[in-house]
Amino acid sequence: MKKLITIICCFAVTLPCLAFEEVYQTPEDFISQSFTDTPQRKTLWLSGSLKPEVKAILGHDYHKLRLRYWRSKQRTAWVLEEIGKEHYITAGFVVDEKALERVKVLIYRESRGWEVKNDFFTRQFENAKLNNNSKLDKHIDNITGATLSVRAIKRLAELAIHLHLSVADA
Amino acid sequence: MNRPRHKFHSLYLWHRYTGIICAVLVLILASTGLLLQHGQNLELQQKYLNTPWLLNWYGIGKEPVSSYQTQSSWVSQSGKFIYLGGQAVNGEYAELRGAVSTQFGYAIVTGNALSLLNKTGQLIETLDKNSGLPEHALGIAVTEKGVVIRGSQHYWLADKDFLDWEVYSGPHPSWAQSSQAPEEIVSQAQKHHRAHQIHWERVLLDLHSGRLFGRFGYWVMDIAAIGLIVLACSGLWVWTQRRRKDLLHRKK
Numbered sequence: 141m142k143k144l145i146t147i148i149c150c151f152a153v154t155l156p157c158l159a160f161e162e163v164y165q166t167p168e169d170f171i172s173q174s175f176t177d178t179p180q181r182k183t184l185w186l187s188g189s190l191k192p193e194v195k196a197i198l199g200h201d202y203h204k205l206r207l208r209y210w211r212s213k214q215r216t217a218w219v220l221e222e223i224g225k226e227h228y229i230t231a232g233f234v235v236d237e238k239a240l241e242r243v244k245v246l247i248y249r250e251s252r253g254w255e256v257k258n259d260f261f262t263r264q265f266e267n268a269k270l271n272n273n274s275k276l277d278k279h280i281d282n283i284t285g286a287t288l289s290v291r292a293i294k295r296l297a298e299l300a301i302h303l304h305l306s307v308a309d310a
Numbered sequence: 311m312n313r314p315r316h317k318f319h320s321l322y323l324w325h326r327y328t329g330i331i332c333a334v335l336v337l338i339l340a341s342t343g344l345l346l347q348h349g350q351n352l353e354l355q356q357k358y359l360n361t362p363w364l365l366n367w368y369g370i371g372k373e374p375v376s377s378y379q380t381q382s383s384w385v386s387q388s389g390k391f392i393y394l395g396g397q398a399v400n401g402e403y404a405e406l407r408g409a410v411s412t413q414f415g416y417a418i419v420t421g422n423a424l425s426l427l428n429k430t431g432q433l434i435e436t437l438d439k440n441s442g443l444p445e446h447a448l449g450i451a452v453t454e455k456g457v458v459i460r461g462s463q464h465y466w467l468a469d470k471d472f473l474d475w476e477v478y479s480g481p482h483p484s485w486a487q488s489s490q491a492p493e494e495i496v497s498q499a500q501k502h503h504r505a506h507q508i509h510w511e512r513v514l515l516d517l518h519s520g521r522l523f524g525r526f527g528y529w530v531m532d533i534a535a536i537g538l539i540v541l542a543c544s545g546l547w548v549w550t551q552r553r554r555k556d557l558l559h560r561k562k
Contacts, residue, residue, distance in 0.1 A: 153316065204434060
């Protein structure tokens with residue numbers, strides 16, 4: 141019995157260290173829900189002048205060279221990834237007429253900080269735009285215990301708007 | 311009349327000899343503790359151990375290398391690292407199951423995903439069933455029509471940009487097979503893999519706790535820590551007794 145309890149305790153202690161991935165919504169579902177008509181799928185290469193701009197927003201190069209996005213008139217949707225503490229968080233962003241319309245955490249891989257998936261957090265981003273310093277023009281409340289995840293989502297939100305603006309005239 | 315002095319003197323001797331015996335261990339405890347305290351600033355988790363004898367001590371041997379020959383270069387894997395011609399690319403990858411050359415670089419199947427790399431090994435995009443792939447990728451081949459991946463139910467042909475997929479219905483593809491890469495490439499990959507297994511924070515933690523020397527080291531560091539407590543307490547006691555004596559002496 142003592143052995144069994146020891147094993148269970150050891151397992152419980154190691155749980156946070158195990159690989160973890162929670163899919164709240166697939167990117168495909170997110171995209172199909174974000175448009176009333178069929179959007180055009182396009183690609184954007186993070187090269188040229190865009191590369192340093194992305195680095196300025198994230199604080200580092202984006203880990204991929206090519207992004208896919210979906211577009212219908214002045215509305216674009218992006219699926220982006222950023223590291224919270226140790227693992228990538230995948231989030232979807234819809235930008236319409238230079239403002240964020242919708243933010244959704246799609247896949248969460250960290251062991252803690254998952255509160256960012258809740259609507260009470262993501263709703264704060266609605267109608268946010270970029271100010272002159274390429275930062276969000278709205279204050280986003282932090283979540284205790286999820287600071288790094290909150291920061292990651294904020295950086296991605298700024299990136300999504302910036303990318304939208306860079307393709308808006310195309 | 312001699313007893314209080316004897317007691318006091320023997321405590322002083324305890325303090326002296328405990329200090330001498332524990333000196334080296336306390337130095338190790340304190341200096342590793344200081345370094346660990348500033349581990350983030352020193353980026354200890356990003357710096358890796360590359361000393362052969364210490365790697366041997368940790369039991370870090372050579373990892374097997376699996377390789378696929380493409381038109382451009384050998385694509386290899388050792389552990390979680392991918393190598394192009396023996397040079398590591400950024401990132402960590404699941405099990406390598408196939409690799410082919412493409413117009414922009416390479417397409418490699420790792421785990422169930424398809425990763426597109428440019429000619430210098432930078433990641434262009436990773437496709438999996440959640441994003442862009444019609445099925446889990448189990449193998450890859452180059453055919454006359456283009457790159458084909460093997461899914462569990464169908465074979466899928468990619469367009470030239472790997473954006474769209476259609477069911478492949480041509481001659482049976484010749485799937486990429488692993489083969490033995492030249493010794494130089496294998497050796498480079500193994501050397502790199504070995505040098506990226508243990509970061510310095512781990513080494514300092516093991517030295518700080520004594521675990522670096524096995525169970526024996528663990529107990530020795532416990533003794534050192536107890537010795538430090540004895541030193542602090544005996545030192546304080548000796549100091550208070552001395553002060554008391556000095557005050558008494560002055561009154562007289």
